Amino acid sequence: MSTGKGRERHIPSQFNQGERFAMKEALKGAIQIPTVSFSPDDINTTALAEFGEFIRTVFPTIFKTRFIQHEVIGEYSHLFTVQGSDPSLQPYMLMAHSDVVPAPDEGWEVPPFSGLEHDGFIHGRGTLDNKNSLMAILQALELLLIRNYIPRRSFFIALGHDEEVSGQNGAQKISALLQARGVKLAFIVDEGNFILDGFIPYLKKPFAMIAVSEKGGINLRLQVNMTPGHSSAPPKETSIGILAAAISRLEQTPLPNMFGSGPLKTTLQELANEFPFPANIVLRNLWLFGPLVSRLMERNYITNALVRTTMALTMFNAGVKMNVIPPMAQAIINLRIHPAQTVQEVLELIKNIVADDRVQFHVLTAFDPLPVSPSDHQALGYQLLRQTIQSIFPEVNTIAPGICIGNTDSRHYTNLTTSIYRFNPVYLHPQDFRSIHGINEKISVQAYETQVKFIFEFIQNADTYQEPIPHLHEL
Numbered sequence: 001m002s003t004g005k006g007r008e009r010h011i012p013s014q015f016n017q018g019e020r021f022a023m024k025e026a027l028k029g030a031i032q033i034p035t036v037s038f039s040p041d042d043i044n045t046t047a048l049a050e051f052g053e054f055i056r057t058v059f060p061t062i063f064k065t066r067f068i069q070h071e072v073i074g075e076y077s078h079l080f081t082v083q084g085s086d087p088s089l090q091p092y093m094l095m096a097h098s099d100v101v102p103a104p105d106e107g108w109e110v111p112p113f114s115g116l117e118h119d120g121f122i123h124g125r126g127t128l129d130n131k132n133s134l135m136a137i138l139q140a141l142e143l144l145l146i147r148n149y150i151p152r153r154s155f156f157i158a159l160g161h162d163e164e165v166s167g168q169n170g171a172q173k174i175s176a177l178l179q180a181r182g183v184k185l186a187f188i189v190d191e192g193n194f195i196l197d198g199f200i201p202y203l204k205k206p207f208a209m210i211a212v213s214e215k216g217g218i219n220l221r222l223q224v225n226m227t228p229g230h231s232s233a234p235p236k237e238t239s240i241g242i243l244a245a246a247i248s249r250l251e252q253t254p255l256p257n258m259f260g261s262g263p264l265k266t267t268l269q270e271l272a273n274e275f276p277f278p279a280n281i282v283l284r285n286l287w288l289f290g291p292l293v294s295r296l297m298e299r300n301y302i303t304n305a306l307v308r309t310t311m312a313l314t315m316f317n318a319g320v321k322m323n324v325i326p327p328m329a330q331a332i333i334n335l336r337i338h339p340a341q342t343v344q345e346v347l348e349l350i351k352n353i354v355a356d357d358r359v360q361f362h363v364l365t366a367f368d369p370l371p372v373s374p375s376d377h378q379a380l381g382y383q384l385l386r387q388t389i390q391s392i393f394p395e396v397n398t399i400a401p402g403i404c405i406g407n408t409d410s411r412h413y414t415n416l417t418t419s420i421y422r423f424n425p426v427y428l429h430p431q432d433f434r435s436i437h438g439i440n441e442k443i444s445v446q447a448y449e450t451q452v453k454f455i456f457e458f459i460q461n462a463d464t465y466q467e468p469i470p471h472l473h474e475l
């Protein structure tokens with residue numbers, strides 16, 4: 001049993017063969033439950049209910065431990081309150097989500113909800129986004145409890161069920177409940193960035209990027225209405241043509257490159273030493289080479305997303321019949337806002353590019369980029385992640401703050417903390433990145449075991465962390 005007084009009570013993250021077998025089987029079981037979110041009004045409630053039963057069966061110790069309270073929120077989300085033995089320590093929160101995006105069978109090497117193990121990988125929707133994290137958090141806690149571990153620092157585990165479609169019934173409700181209870185959190189760790197490997201040419205070594213902010217977002221509907229009529233005598237322009245031209249102008253006019261503002265500069269400066277000559281000199285002297293680096297970054301579609309607000313045309317609808325002039329054309333554009341811009345600024349830019357009064361704009365959802373969380377020596381959450389990355393992934397030399405180009409449920413928790421970190425302790429290669437929301441999503445058995453180890457260590461580190469003693473010049 002741990003009193004959490006020091007490293008001598010540290011329980012090694014070593015799991016026996018039976019435990020290792022059980023943990024991979026548990027992840028496969030989780031993948032086999034198709035907890036798909038299609039839209040806020042269309043989620044698979046049967047699967048979500050089944051998932052709730054599943055975690056009760058797989059992690060019995062968590063559910064019977066007297067210092068852990070379990071609550072179901074918004075019908076299918078789960079909140080665990082782990083009461084630590086030392087009430088003077090501020091609690092933290094670990095997050096993940098149980099829902100997944102749809103996965104039609106086409107193009108997959110194995111059916112997406114089979115959870116099949118093949119060549120050392122567990123395959124299926126949710127293996128990287130984000131049942132791996134959900135299961136690893138619960139698995140690590142279950143294994144600690146089996147070893148009679150009693151945490152010193154209280155923590156929450158918040159498992160949303162509708163992250164992929166807004167989080168309004170899961171994360172948003174959990175956040176409101178905790179706020180009503182007067183909870184303030186030291187920090188939050190959610191999904192987001194990874195240990196990135198092979199994303200940057202010439203950078204041979206992997207590096208860990210902890211997202212200290214995430215982009216804002218807008219879902220924008222563009223609509224053109226025209227008088228319908230007989231297609232045998234068409235007008236000069238139709239709603240489809242007008243809207244298509246507007247969309248094309250948007251695609252041809254990228255929003256401004258914002259390189260130089262936001263956490264990206266720090267990311268690059270921290271990475272400089274990993275690059276061979278002369279790239280290392282270039283990155284150390286961004287005051288001079290900034291324009292060059294910014295141009296190089298916009299050439300690649302992933303790094304481009306780090307330097308500007310992106311626009312993706314995701315839906316297009318028009319027409320009612322082959323011989324009818326279409327009364328209406330509609331398109332949905334999904335924008336991800338760079339941390340240095342706001343919703344209002346981006347909407348202005350878009351309207352100026354479209355520059356056609358016949359195109360109506362309807363903002364469906366919008367939120368500004370998230371505030372930047374601290375990553376200095378005093379930032380407990382960041383330093384704990386850092387310490388745990390160094391012990392579990394000793395081969396990773398560089399750990400840098402960065403931004404998350406996707407969005408997470410953690411954006412609903414800014415009322416509870418200013419320290420939100422988005423990081424999955426998993427290696428990610430460019431082909432894995434494409435599999436998230438794409439096809440052939442998979443995680444290696446070894447990577448999943450390592451993720452469990454990481455959380456097993458992280459929870460213990462949160463109980464024993466000693467703040468670094470400030471250097472004399474900092475006093």
Ligand SMILES: CC/C=C\C/C=C\C/C=C\C/C=C\C/C=C\C/C=C\CCC(=O)N[C@@H](Cc1ccccc1)C(=O)O
Nearest residue numbers: 163164191192193194199267268302303406407408409
């Ligand atoms: C200098 C640095 C150089 C290079 C870095 C290179 C690359 C960075 C590349 C990748 C970053 C890695 C991972 C990001 C992967 C996935 C995004 C993370 C989380 C997204 C979770 C998600 O899917 N969310 C959805 C749903 C949602 C929508 C709106 C609001 C909340 C949730 C989404 O974003 O659409």
Ligand SMILES: [Zn+2]
Nearest residue numbers: 129130163191
């Ligand atoms: Zn996710």
Ligand SMILES: [Zn+2]
Nearest residue numbers: 101129164437
């Ligand atoms: Zn996702």
